[in-house]
Amino acid sequence: MMTTGTTKFPQLRHEWKHQISPPEDLVLSGRLRRLFPHDHHAGPDGSYRVTSLYFDTPYDAAHREKLDGVDRREKFRLRYYGDDPAWLKLEKKFKVNGLCGKRSARLSREEGERLLAGELDFLLEREEPLLAELYSKLRGSLLTPRTAVCYDREAFSYAPGNVRVTLDRNLRTGLSALDFFRPERFSLKPLPGLTVLEVKYDAFLPDLVRLAVQIPDRRAGACSKYALCRRFD
Template sequence: MNFRHEHKHYINYLDYLMIRSKLKAIMKPDANTNADGEYQIRSLYFDNYNDTALQEKINGINHREKFRIRCYNNNFSFINLEKKSKINGLCSKLKTPITREQTEAILSNKTAWMGKSESPLIVELYSKMKSGHLRPKTIVDYMREAYIYGPGNVRVTIDRDVRTGLFSTDMFNTNLPTVQTGVSQILLEVKYDNFLPEVISNIVQLDGRRQTAFSKYAVSRIFG
């Protein structure tokens, strides 16, 4: 499992315009971006009846994990199951492809097939749905710009318009009613392996910005 550094910072719109222009000059856009340089992300998060994932985030537990199913630009032919872990401030993400039919089976609580899957991650989710009572909890939508830089394996993302589907788990409803989470600020995330190149550090000016422990899942649960 490859653990990476991950820093999150709130920025305002003027910061966004300045940072964006500099990132475009140095970094490459993510392959998923559209003509406007962004893409839409929909994530379906899992939690149990005790809201363990939510509580561990709120309480800043040092060793925690969460599962989600994610798709991009309402393209339901490309879906991933992901597990994100955080240990001692470092983050890691495991993912595996999952089909729409498999996702719909999970949403319908038809999970016996998961225990026989060839994917270790699907088997792990199945085990934790059985032993830890994990269940699909809520949907989070947002828009993202993403930039990559080879040295340091750097990825910089800019997220905005974070919206929640409240209690809905209707993953494939493109007309799903969502509401803004109330987070009007733009979120800058910087991820890298062992080092952050100075040219990138100078652009994002990490030391001069307020770092945050913002969680899209946690903020989406404000409503319930």
Template sequence: METVFRKEIKYLISRGEAMILQQKLDSIMERDIHGENGRYFIRSQYYDSIDDQDLWDNLDGMYEKRKIRLRIYSLNDLSAKLEFKCKNGFDGVKYSIPISREQALRMEQGDASFLLEYETELAMRLYLRITQGCYRPKTIIDYQRLAFAYPAGDVRITFDTDIRGALYPYGLFENVGTDALGSTEQVLMEVKYTGFLPDMIAEILKKTDELSTSHSKYSRARMRWL
């Protein structure tokens, strides 16, 4: 199990602005070791309750928000991450449990009983939430990510492009039909850090910091077809 506590702030910016920021960040931060030169594919399959409680909490601007999703980095992956995100304003914690491809497919079909085998508090908490709320897949979202990392403050800055969502929420490991979510000329930048943001990084982001957004890939995908 992995638990990550951190600040998380999102910005919706133009591709041109993203390129300028990336050039500046390249001089002081390291590109993520995953993928090719810091770039890699992400697919998330989002789950919600039978009455879409997590979606409506987000749309209603609730201070506390919760999300459950499966995440993979290739359709050929033999495993997935079961992630539970809990966010209070800009403060968030992400819990992660690695599961097998078979377990991910079982969960997609409504069977989360494999979580009982883990015998951990988090697994039991997720099992109860999923079963009591009748959580099921609601959408699949694909995108390309470029990530930068900086050790002091555990800073991670990501740029997400080509964000696409699927109306049909099943087929985590399959080629599924998707549509673009928003303008292809926009980039979603996320700034994540633990404790503090180093001054030299804060200076680069100073102008952008006035444009933070509550952008949610999950909400945008769901609202497209509701």
């Protein structure tokens, strides 16, 4: 559940990804719809739009650490769901020893616009640790908004193992990070025709899910949407 403040320190989770073809997507999505419920963000067709804005340093620290496979790394992003960015999630996503974690805080659209404009004092006025950490890195590491990413997500959940399976389609980006609130301008597509399958879970992956997402001759691999969209820089 989203709260107005920073969440407690999260449990680290397993995460693996595939890039899959349209025929694989067709078969897999049909199977998942028969087995698991959609998540609460879903619209009438079971999917919803996700728009994210990633931050990076002038030296592309987050991007380079991802490409180099650095074992301990982090990145900050703003995110909203659907067409209405009235509320945003600020997220710090981090990876430790192959496991992923995430901390988050809630921002209003006005606060998001102030952040993009470089008006940062409100981050300290909120007196929340995650916002104070972002302020420190915006000032000290010269972290800045770098790349906006948009895609259409169909997501499924399964309570045993706290499993979440997502199918992210139509990945796209634009020429300016400042188009974060105008995703209709995004016309650049790094994965035309392909879908990103992600599976996330806590301590174990139930056999039902493992069998449901099985794709012959596919191995999990690195697939960062941020890194993919940086190809257009």
